[in-house]
Amino acid sequence: MLDIYYILFDRFGPQHWWPGDSPFEVMVGALLTQNTNWSNVSRAIFNLKKENLLSFDALEALPVEVLAELIRPSGYYNMKAARLKNLLALIRENGGTLESLFNKDTAELRERFLAVNGIGPETADSILLYAAEKPVFVVDAYTHRILVRHGLISEEATYYEIQDLFTDTLPKDVSIYNEYHALLVRLGKEFCKKSKPRCEGCPLEGY
DNA sequence: TGCCAGGCCGGGT
DNA sequence: ACCCGGCATGGC
Numbered sequence: 001m002l003d004i005y006y007i008l009f010d011r012f013g014p015q016h017w018w019p020g021d022s023p024f025e026v027m028v029g030a031l032l033t034q035n036t037n038w039s040n041v042s043r044a045i046f047n048l049k050k051e052n053l054l055s056f057d058a059l060e061a062l063p064v065e066v067l068a069e070l071i072r073p074s075g076y077y078n079m080k081a082a083r084l085k086n087l088l089a090l091i092r093e094n095g096g097t098l099e100s101l102f103n104k105d106t107a108e109l110r111e112r113f114l115a116v117n118g119i120g121p122e123t124a125d126s127i128l129l130y131a132a133e134k135p136v137f138v139v140d141a142y143t144h145r146i147l148v149r150h151g152l153i154s155e156e157a158t159y160y161e162i163q164d165l166f167t168d169t170l171p172k173d174v175s176i177y178n179e180y181h182a183l184l185v186r187l188g189k190e191f192c193k194k195s196k197p198r199c200e201g202c203p204l205e206g207y
Numbered sequence: 208t209g210c211c212a213g214g215c216c217g218g219g220t
Numbered sequence: 221a222c223c224c225g226g227c228a229t230g231g232c
Contacts, residue, residue, distance in 0.1 A: 033213050033214090034214040035211095035215080036214085036229075037211080037212040038212085038213070039230075040228095040231090044229095073230075074228090074229070076214090076215095076226095076229080077228070078227080079226095079227055083215090118214095119214095119215085121214090123213095123214070123215085140214085141212085143213095185213055188213085189212095189213090194210085194212090211230105212231095215226105216225105216226090216227095217225095218226105219222105219225105220222090
């Protein structure tokens with residue numbers, strides 16, 4: 001897997017993920033981007049920033065209906081507003097700050113995220129890696145599709161099988177995990193779309 | 208203009 | 221234990 005990483009890095013360079021100004025913003029973005037184009041998410045984030053609402057205290061005080069309206073551009077806005085509230089509740093139950101929440105054993109922290117209604121494996125791992133800076137590899141739809149198309153894993157492979165494929169062979173390093181996932185998304189957007197099964201010009205051709 | 212995007216949940220079989 | 225519909229906006 002490390003050879004693929006170098007191919008992608010040589011081709012695309014550093015991706016500067018996550019596109020967020022603070023761990024809190026990254027966390028909110030991780031939830032809002034569920035099955036959603038980032039350009040829509042950035043509109044929602046902008047709406048919150050514009051009103052000075054992109055903080056734990058401000059969002060906690062905000063009625064869920066108002067929150068829903070502000071994040072409308074990100075799609076699934078009613079569900080996502082409720083899910084954000086669930087996430088805020090988790091922070092509240094764990095000291096009321098991200099620092100106190102993140103100051104836990106990674107595995108334990110991951111379980112707490114997964115216990116939140118609206119947070120699944122990818123969102124949990126995205127928060128762990130990109131907000132909490134824990135060495136956790138993030139798997140997403142692009143990761144799965146890219147590996148399947150290059151014959152590296154079966155269509156039916158589970159999240160954890162795919163994750164293990166990376167963590168078993170890569171150095172356990174936050175910056176590599178960070179860059180690798182971002183590079184896979186970059187590759188996916190350009191060469192591995194669902195609508196284009198041919199992947200013409202893919203830098204991984206031959207794999 | 209229909210398909211797709213950095214998922215996840217809940218109900219039915 | 222799977223399978224599937226629902227959730228929703230904006231870009232191409």
